[in-house]
Amino acid sequence: MRVAVTGTPGTGKTTATELLDTDLDVVHLNDAIEEEELYTEVDEARDSKVADLEAVREWLDGRDNVLVESHLAHLLDADRVVVLRCAPGELERRLVERGEPAAKARENAESEALDVILSESVRVHGERNVYEIDATDRDPGGVADEIAAAIAGDRDPSAGDVDFTDYL
Numbered sequence: 001m002r003v004a005v006t007g008t009p010g011t012g013k014t015t016a017t018e019l020l021d022t023d024l025d026v027v028h029l030n031d032a033i034e035e036e037e038l039y040t041e042v043d044e045a046r047d048s049k050v051a052d053l054e055a056v057r058e059w060l061d062g063r064d065n066v067l068v069e070s071h072l073a074h075l076l077d078a079d080r081v082v083v084l085r086c087a088p089g090e091l092e093r094r095l096v097e098r099g100e101p102a103a104k105a106r107e108n109a110e111s112e113a114l115d116v117i118l119s120e121s122v123r124v125h126g127e128r129n130v131y132e133i134d135a136t137d138r139d140p141g142g143v144a145d146e147i148a149a150a151i152a153g154d155r156d157p158s159a160g161d162v163d164f165t166d167y168l
């Protein structure tokens with residue numbers, strides 16, 4: 001089984017998947033993109049690398065029992081897509097606290113308020129394969145438990161239950 005754990009930067013993907021007790025091979029894709037040089041160019045202005053999704057797909061090819069964690073993970077093949085959500089104000093606070101520039105933190109908060117990643121996940125994979133988790137008031141262990149439930153099929157798929165538009 002291949003599981004994607006996606007969500008706007010700051011929703012807690014890395015923290016929760018590091019706590020996850022799973023038989024799946026957990027891949028922190030953003031680290032792999034750096035280490036394996038799976039990017040097309042470096043965006044100096046945004047201090048980030050532009051992922052080469054074709055190279056990523058090739059690198060992942062044949063790895064079936066894997067959990068791919070990244071804000072890009074929903075753009076890849078997956079049997080189940082877990083989308084972490086976080087209230088934009090809390091997301092913005094977390095990103096600033098972790099050292100992101102204020103403008104970038106706000107841009108991500110607005111993207112979260114607009115359901116950008118959730119909508120992309122539903123468009124690419126269909127609602128019945130998307131497991132939305134509102135992680136706002138959950139501790140990392142609780143989020144990891146929710147992800148484990150989605151992997152095990154112990155909860156139903158859900159998408160669109162979260163509404164953060166009042167942030168805009």
Ligand SMILES: Nc1ncnc2c1ncn2[C@@H]1O[C@H](COP(=O)(O)OP(=O)(O)O)[C@@H](O)[C@H]1O
Binds near residue numbers: 098138139
């Ligand atoms: N459940 C949580 N509750 C509160 N803060 C969290 C939670 N999960 C992560 N954080 C904090 O939020 C920031 C972003 O978490 P991280 O796991 O890096 O998110 P992502 O991988 O989605 O970008 C980190 O500073 C982390 O300590």
